[in-house]
Amino acid sequence: xxxxxxxxxGALCLVVVGHWLAFALFVEGGQLTGxxxxxxxxxxxxxxxxxxxxxxxxxxxxxxxxxSWSHRRPAVTALAWVxxxxxxxxxxxxxxxxxxxxxxxxxxxxxxxxHLVDLMATQIGIPLWFLAVxxxxxxLTPALFASVDRRGLAVPAALLGAALVADVLFVHxxxxxxGYLNYAFFWIGVYALGITWRTGALPSRPPIPAxxxxxxxxxxxxxxxxxxxxxSMLAAQGEEVQxxxxxxxxxxxxxxxxxxxxxxxxxxxxxxxERPRVWMGVALVNLHAMTLYLWHMVAGVLAALAFYAxxxxxxxxxxxxxxxxxxxxxxxxxxxxxxALIGIFGRFExxxxxxxxxxxxxxxxxxxxxxxxxxxxxxxxQLAVNGLAxxxxxxxxxxxxxxxxxxxxxxxxxxxxVAGVSRxxxxxxxTTA
Numbered sequence: 001x002x003x004x005x006x007x008x009x010g011a012l013c014l015v016v017v018g019h020w021l022a023f024a025l026f027v028e029g030g031q032l033t034g035x036x037x038x039x040x041x042x043x044x045x046x047x048x049x050x051x052x053x054x055x056x057x058x059x060x061x062x063x064x065x066x067x068s069w070s071h072r073r074p075a076v077t078a079l080a081w082v083x084x085x086x087x088x089x090x091x092x093x094x095x096x097x098x099x100x101x102x103x104x105x106x107x108x109x110x111x112x113x114x115h116l117v118d119l120m121a122t123q124i125g126i127p128l129w130f131l132a133v134x135x136x137x138x139x140l141t142p143a144l145f146a147s148v149d150r151r152g153l154a155v156p157a158a159l160l161g162a163a164l165v166a167d168v169l170f171v172h173x174x175x176x177x178x179g180y181l182n183y184a185f186f187w188i189g190v191y192a193l194g195i196t197w198r199t200g201a202l203p204s205r206p207p208i209p210a211x212x213x214x215x216x217x218x219x220x221x222x223x224x225x226x227x228x229x230x231x232s233m234l235a236a237q238g239e240e241v242q243x244x245x246x247x248x249x250x251x252x253x254x255x256x257x258x259x260x261x262x263x264x265x266x267x268x269x270x271x272x273x274e275r276p277r278v279w280m281g282v283a284l285v286n287l288h289a290m291t292l293y294l295w296h297m298v299a300g301v302l303a304a305l306a307f308y309a310x311x312x313x314x315x316x317x318x319x320x321x322x323x324x325x326x327x328x329x330x331x332x333x334x335x336x337x338x339x340a341l342i343g344i345f346g347r348f349e350x351x352x353x354x355x356x357x358x359x360x361x362x363x364x365x366x367x368x369x370x371x372x373x374x375x376x377x378x379x380x381x382q383l384a385v386n387g388l389a390x391x392x393x394x395x396x397x398x399x400x401x402x403x404x405x406x407x408x409x410x411x412x413x414x415x416x417x418v419a420g421v422s423r424x425x426x427x428x429x430x431t432t433a
Contacts, residue, residue, distance in 0.1 A: 001067065002273035002282065003266050007060045009285035011053040015127075016296045018051030020334050021327065023123065023300050024318035025308065032308055034119050036235060041319040045231040049220075052233035052244070054130055055190050055255035059262060061134065062194025065141045066148075070198075078142040079365055083414025085138050089131055090376060090407045092290040092348050097388070097400060099345075100124055100298065104389050120301045121389035127293055128384035132377040133183065137191050139373055144192050145199075152201035159189030160252055167249045171228065171241055179246045186247035190255050197263075204263045212260030219253035291346045292338070299338035306333055368413035375406030 022044070024037040038044035065085065072081055100121075108117050148155050163185035170179025196202040223229045229250040230236035233243045243251045273279045285292065307313055307330070316323045379402030391397045410416065 002279060003270040004060050004064045004067075005286045006269050006273050006278075006282045007056060007262055008064070008289065009282045011056045011060075012285060012289055012293060014051055014053050016292065016338075018047075019126065019297060020300050020331060023297075023304065024323075025304050025313045032116060032119065032313060034123055034304070035318075037318050038232065038235065039237045044319075045236070048231075048233040049254065052251075052254065053258070055251075055258050056262060057130070058134070058137070058187055058190040059194040059197070059255075059259055061138070062141075062144075062191040063198045064194075065138060066145050066195040066198040069141050069145055073142075079369065079414045081142070082139045082369060083410065083416040085141070086135060086373065086410055086414070087416045088290065088350065089135050089138070090410065091351060092294055092345070093128070093131060093380070094403070094407060095345055095348050096294045096298075097383070097403065100388050101395065101400065105394060108389070108394050117389055117394065118387060120305075122387040123301050124297050125384045125386075125388045126297055128380045131293075132380035132384065133187050135377045135380070136184075136373055137188055139369060140188065140191075141195070144188070144195055148192060148195045148199055148201060152199075153196050156189045156192040156196055159185050159192055160256075163189060163247065163252055164249050167247075167252075170246070171248065179248075182246040182248075186252060186255075190259075193259060202263075204266065209260045209263035213257050213264060214260070216253045216255070216257030216260060220250050220257060223248075223250040223253060288342045288346045288349060290349050291342050295341040295345060296334075296338055299334050299341060302337050303330060303333040365413040368409050372406045372409030372411075372413060375402050376410065377406070379403030379406060 022036050022038055024035050024040065025032060038048065068085075069078075069081055076084075104117055104121055107120075108114070144155065163182045166178050166181045166185060169175040170177075170182075193202065197204065202208075224231055228241045229243055229248055230239040230241065232239075233251060233254060235244070236242055241248065273282060304313075312326065316326050379399045382399035382402065383396055386396065386399070388396055391399075
């Protein structure tokens with residue numbers, strides 16, 4: 001089970017490094033502006049094959065949450081378990097939103113240039129899109145676990161197969177909107193793949209992992225080569241077809257390749273995690289996983305402002321050789337800022353707990369959870385797309401209200417509890433969301 005945390009920690013670190021590496025600053029027309037370096041440096045498109053690790057998150061998330069649910073039932077009801085899992089996403093996110101929106105409002109009132117506040121708000125909101133999707137998927141765990149228990153590998157196979165069909169209709173047959181179903185088919189399918197792995201329905205012994213890795217990678221390369229799928233597995237400037245929005249057949253192939261790689265590395269990683277120093281590092285990252293993910297772009301923005309204040313942005317234009325030479329210094333500034341932010345806000349992690357027993361599962365409460373999750377996720381998506389300063393007087397009212405109301409509804413429906421204990425009393429949980 002320690003390997004679950006190891007893969008999650010490794011993927012999380014790749015996300016942080018990728019975002020910091022891609023965060024490029026320019027001064028255009030006398031104004032500071034941000035841009036993804038991938039859009040001005042074509043080789044960066046191939047690097048997205050390394051840094052697009054969200055399928056790994058969903059894979060190990062499905063594994064870990066399946067382990068947690070199978071361990072906690074029947075002492076905890078499905079609603080109580082969902083409340084604890086979802087609460088561990090909602091509470092730290094709420095702290096980020098309140099802190100950042102309030103800080104941006106103060107900066108605006110203090111006379112900071114409008115475009116600079118908007119730039120900060122947009123960059124800080126980037127990580128919210130993933131949490132919005134994950135927030136919708138996690139409550140499905142008990143139902144998916146029961147379905148996998150009955151039908152095994154057929155569950156993720158059907159979902160990923162449906163994703164391929166939807167992609168063909170959307171990309172190749174020109175059927176409008178159907179491709180957007182892949183936000184459900186693909187991400188739930190990968191998550192369900194992790195559940196089948198946990199239950200043993202997914203073969204993890206040779207040669208299956210090698211076939212998945214080689215076959216998935218080969219399929220992804222062929223799809224990109226033959227087209228119309230772009231090289232980038234994230235944003236692709238000027239391309240009509242995107243691999244990540246909505247998820248495409250190429251991303252399905254890459255996810256299967258990543259699954260094969262994880263299965264191949266699993267025994268070795270599990271053995272490495274038996275070493276005290278390795279496990280201490282893995283546990284430390286997972287202990288602050290949500291804070292690390294939510295606040296790493298805040299650290300990047302603060303580091304960018306520091307570079308801007310000393311005039312480095314004007315003199316170092318990405319992706320020039322000089323810009324690359326400054327990357328170690330950039331990381332050297334980002335890391336201590338992030339560590340400080342974790343020290344301040346990390347206490348809000350793992351405060352939400354599943355109470356023994358919990359509210360009984362009823363149609364009303366189940367419906368309320370569904371409505372609340374959709375509202376909260378919709379609010380997060382609105383904030384991710386439009387930024388944390390888009391709205392009347394610079395306040396993202398619609399996104400905040402949707403997130404707040406949705407969170408409150410989920411809290412009522414699940415009987416969500418908050419533990420009044422210190423952060424240090426929580427050991428690393430190998431089955432955290």
